[in-house]
Amino acid sequence: MFKKTFLSLVVASSMNFANASVDFDLDDLVPATASAEATQAVDTSDVKDVAGVIVAENPKAAVLLAHQSLIEDEEDGVKMIAVSSGVGILSTGSASYETYENRNATLLSKRAAYMKAFQIAKKQLVENMDGMNNACATAMTEVTDAIDTATESVANTTSLSSDNCAESVQGALAGYVTFDVYDDPTEKLVRVSLISTPKTREQTKRKVGALTQTTEPNAIFKQIIADLQAGVMPPVGAKVITNMETGESFVLGFGSSIIRENKNKSVQRKLLGVAKSQAQAKARNGLIAVMKGEQIYWEGGFTENQLEQNEQFEYPVDSVNPADAKVLAEDKHTFMNNLKHAESYKSFAAGKVPPGVSVKTFKSTDGDWMLAVAVYAPSLEAVAKKAAAENDQRVREGKTVGTTHRIQSSGGLTEDGNHSQGPSGQVSRVNDL
Template sequence: NATLIAKRSAYMTAYYLAKGYLAQGLNGYFTRKKEALESSLVSLDDSEKNIGGFYEYQFEKVEQVVEAMLRGYVTYEVRDMAGETSGKVYVSIVISPKTLAAVNQLSDGVVSAADLETSLQFILNDIEAGVVPPVGGKVIYVPETGATAIVAFGSAISRHSTNEVLANEYKKAAIEAARMRATQSLVDILNGDKNIWKSGFQERTLRAEFENMDEVIAMADEMRSARSNTTAETMSSEFLNLFSRDKNYESVSSGLVPPGTMIKVALDKSVEQNGYGWVFAIAVYYPELELPMQQIVDALEGKPVAIEEPVQNESTDGNGGPSENPQGPSGPVSSDDKY
């Protein structure tokens, strides 16, 4: 159990480190471009031509490009290099013209794209790849139609036991816990919890149920820009203002899951093969709302492209038997020909 929890933390840590390195590279590009523009300003110094105004305009355009690129990345590959009792996790992310058109991550909790299906597949891929928190959710927003969907997820460990009856009880308990965490996240999002809209996860559950998460949470908080936080807070407030007039709001405000919510449960292969592993639950709700939020996503353009199938797991020790350090998700998340 401790190994599975530690591995979960390792995937998330690697993911946020990759995002940090990406931001460093883009900020380096931004700095070099700024220096080049300043050099041009010096060589073309002529107050009558308002070169200073031209510089400010160009500087603003470059800044917008960098900000847009930081929103348009996708997970490219994950790899678990598992040893017998320890190992390393590798995560890479990628940006290309196609990824920029596929998805825009307005914040860690809000995803914008041209249709709900592609955004949902994008989220599911990252869940399968292990790079998103095991508890929390995301809001999908489609600017062209104003449609909104809420995707919440939860997870729990089906604990190991050599007693078959007890192992089955552990599995049933994990399924129920995962469902409960997914539905609680859904209710919190619908009630306008700004922390989930900004971060995409429930900090209290992560800290209570999973060890060594404080470092991951702090890293994620440092990487979120003030602009993305403001966007998430504004969308949360606007959503709640409209949803509070919806026929289903009364049940949600009482802590109940709204009618029409779809809930699915999935078991890691290791649960069936070895008798223990992760259990995941996802809850999806499509409120009948059209948010007047186009001004927030004026910079979002393009059509989405297809996202690859989720990464598969392997969970044996190489000899066909149970492993004390079961193999985590490994393999490409996005294909070269599409990105």
């Protein structure tokens, strides 16, 4: 009861803060990896931690401080934040990678680290929202074997302990966006931070039916390019930005693949095409995951066994008769502990990519990565649906009845065909599209 009441107070307080910052948007946030001058521009003096929720009159300051707090703790985790649209959750995951003589292997290891950090951050969001299953069992066994004779007294003691824990997280996740990504080449560590707020969950919904305005596609893409050039294009996740002129929100899904090097130019070109295809597929799936939701599965646990033993005598092989026992010259002490730990992360997102989604690909400045961004906007979907309807109508009108002439399918092959270069060049003018 107290928790519900407290959260209500936090939400109410954050709504009051909205009067001071009505148009709070993720685009306005200053990531923790920004320059010192940029971070100093946000005043965090009034930020407070109220029962685990970061509260501030300026929501930008609350998010910034929560993010820096997670980084300074040098561990993965989540922070609850009071923002203008309600209570948000910031989740940070990290993973290490290795470097190798083969550049391709180094980049593959780094990309796997990004993916693992991404999965950890998503798992933590689901865990925070839906909770987790936990089961542990502990067992201990003590054995004493003592032998007393008229002249001697010896004893063996054995202590066995077993500790087993299993945990799992399962749930659906939608409406989260990438807040920050960071690669530390010195520590060989990457970090991915995700954020989910009432506003991000609302912005990533498809709202086409009531759409009245239309947006010029070129204006959208121009703003996207400017936004990506000004900030960071992450290799994973999604982002929401707003059209300044219309107020329309559109969603960006990100994908990536490494650009493999090969000494054969023909193979290199094929690998470049593969990288582009991979990045585009991941970008489209990133869009589906954040808009339609994805299933998150995590299982983890450990088994720990321990043996502690003191021996003053030993039995001969194939005998446990105390009369056959041999007293050891010195006490024998044995200690052994064995720990096994395992974790498994899985996520699944599937669905039809909405009409009107366009995917753009870019090479990173160093040429190591192929990055892709899938763009969704309600106006673009509406335009695409209208074009599809017009196309279907035109196809129906253009259907003709077939003739009774039977096609000739053999012969006609020649080695001396006289031909020049076929049509080559731009077919449609941009202004006509």
